[in-house]
Amino acid sequence: YNVRPLSFPYQCLCVALLCLFDWSAAQISYSVSEEVDKGTFVGNLAKDLNLNVQELESRGLRIVSGHSKRYFDGNLKTGVLFVNERIDREELCPNTCSLPLEAIVNSPLNLYRFEVNVVDINDNSPSFRSPKTYLNVSESAFPGERFPLDSAYDADIGANSVKSYKLSPNQHFSLDVQSGGEQSVSAELVLQKALDREKQPVIQLTLTAVDGGNPPRSGTSLIIINVEDVNDNIPIFSKPLYKARIPENKPPGSSVIMVQAKDSDEGLNGEIVYSFINQNTDNSIDAFAIHSVTGEITVKGVVDHETNNAFEIRVQAKDKGHKPRASHCKVLVEITDVNDNPPEISVTSLVNVVKEDASLGTMVGLITIIDNDAGKNGAVQVKILDSVPFTIKSSYNNHYSLVVDGPLDRESSSQYNVTIAATDEGTPPLSSTSVITVHVSDVNDNAPRFSEPVINVYVKENSPVGDVMYKMSANDPDSDENNKMTYSLLDKRLFVLSSVNINSDTGDIVSLQSFNYEDIKTFQFKVQATDSGVPPLSSNVTVNVFILDENDNSPGILAPYSEHGSVNTENIPYSAEAGYFVAKIRAVDSDSGYNALLSYHISEPKGTNLFRIGTSTGELRTKRRMSDNDQKTHPLVVLVSDNGEPSLSATVSIDVVVVESTGEIQTQYRNVPGKEESFSDLNLYLLIAIASVSVIFFLSLISLIAVKCHRIDDSFRRYSAPMITTHPDGSWSYSKSTQQYDVCFTNRQSFKLSVNGGVCVSVCE
Structure with missing residues (x-):
């Protein structure tokens, strides 16, 4: 496959670098000859990159290059790098060809870099720029004169490039080949014998360029040598210096000046050709052109007064004699300014x-x-x-x-x-x-601004000390230090200072104590934001803190009353019908809202299905008639749960004893009907307490309205009052829930009273 691996010293160097730096993408180099067939093996990529062959397909090995064609690809089953497209080194790169490639695998994603050197093969023959080369050599030329020849071009490089030249046998010229180390090989014709135009006016030679390939390739060029007659007169210009003036930006093709020279010779020796002489210090050749026959100088490129306001042109007049002779003149062209440059x-x-x-x-x-x-x-x-x-x-x-x-x-x-x-x-x-x-x-010309004049903060009761209750944020249109703010408490009351603190840098309001909703429901303080400008500017905001109720109180059993650890006893007759009233469980919860909404359940032992309890009423009744198989004593445990999250509960134990005669049942319990039609002493005490609290509440409300009407200030207060729940069967239960009274004041000295979002009464003067 003509694959050339790295030499041993380079392999050692790569191994050393891998050991020293533990690179996962060490430079790997392969070599492959151009023009090889598709599928040609280049290298074992999986082995060289230390990749598991079994994982290549699942990890999605991809070969990526910067070329439009995908010259190389990897076999996902074997990990072999192979040729995917025909490679033409001359098409890819004119000199040494090294293609950088990347191998990408996933899971985990890794990228490995390597390169493939495309080795040149001798697939191009040397060629000359022109198949024919014409040389004019005067018949008066002396032996030893040299004539440079055009070099041949070979697209191949290295040993496959041009290495030598050969000249067809002749009696007048020999070939001198120079190979100067790093320079390309060149050749010169050397005149060996004087020419005679009358005997041989034209000499044709074949120049052959041979490359160093194996086998070598060659190319030829025909050299046609015209033997010229002797020319003994030179052209003479009409004057040695010509002057012209043209505006800048004159269009190409415009005439500038015409020079003229004469030659006293006849024939070709008297015909003159005009041309510029490149002085290597002037761009006149790029800006102007001269007609080789008439001597007219015209504009060819861009003439710019700002770049060059004058040109000095050297013109040559050369005859067409066998041995051309030439003379020179100077042309000065002044460029005048036009308005072609914006400021x-x-x-x-x-x-x-x-x-x-x-x-x-x-x-x-x-x-x-x-x-x-x-x-x-x-x-x-x-x-x-x-x-x-x-x-x-x-x-x-x-x-x-x-x-x-x-x-x-x-x-x-x-x-x-x-x-x-x-x-x-x-x-x-x-x-x-x-x-x-x-x-x-920026200068400090703006005070900090809060988004609202009053901020309401809601905090759950029993929150841990140190919790961030609220993050204060004020906006200051200024920047840098003028925008950097510090926060502080303006309220110096002991309760406020012992309840909250504020981080002066971040504005975090932190609780210093755990709040109890049953003790305090709201309080107020002021916060000041001060910038760091000189002088500093500040603004204030009022913060209202509202304590939210948490389910932190378990239900309390009011009836039947029992000492801790004791069991209540209830007697029922054996002849009791289904739905017979056994007892009523009464409980209260100090929380409010859903946290105080109670439900009753029987935690009865397995096999006991004689009794049921009202979930909301707490009434314990029989589910069916007694049978001989039923026990005489039924120990029951009643679970009272609130509706909080998480739910809290309390239990009461009752032993229900089945007796044969109704006379054995205690009077205070047997007189309880299916529906309670009268209040017990406990109910009377509760009603008195509720009435007292209600009177105190309304007196406080009237006092608050009077104070607020004087202050004409928008605010509100919330008060809690006991709540009594009456059930459809005439029974009632007591809970310490909260009635929310919102009192709203306006500038017209009117107020609105809203009870738990219910009826709202407006009073105006």
């Missing part, structure tokens, strides 16, 4: 930042405007196109100053794009614009 605006000095309180006339930058044209074409008028608080003033010559011409406000505009226009006085006038960006720096 160039450059900022030579610019103040990066201007304070927003900068005074009028403060210099912002220095501007230089240059027009390369001359006279009026280079005279410039400058102005500012935008409506900005700046103006431009002339300093001297083509230098200008950009100064402040109006008030600046960084908060309205932190930067200005000043468009400067410069127009020359040419015909037609030309202009250019430049945009200068001026940044405005």
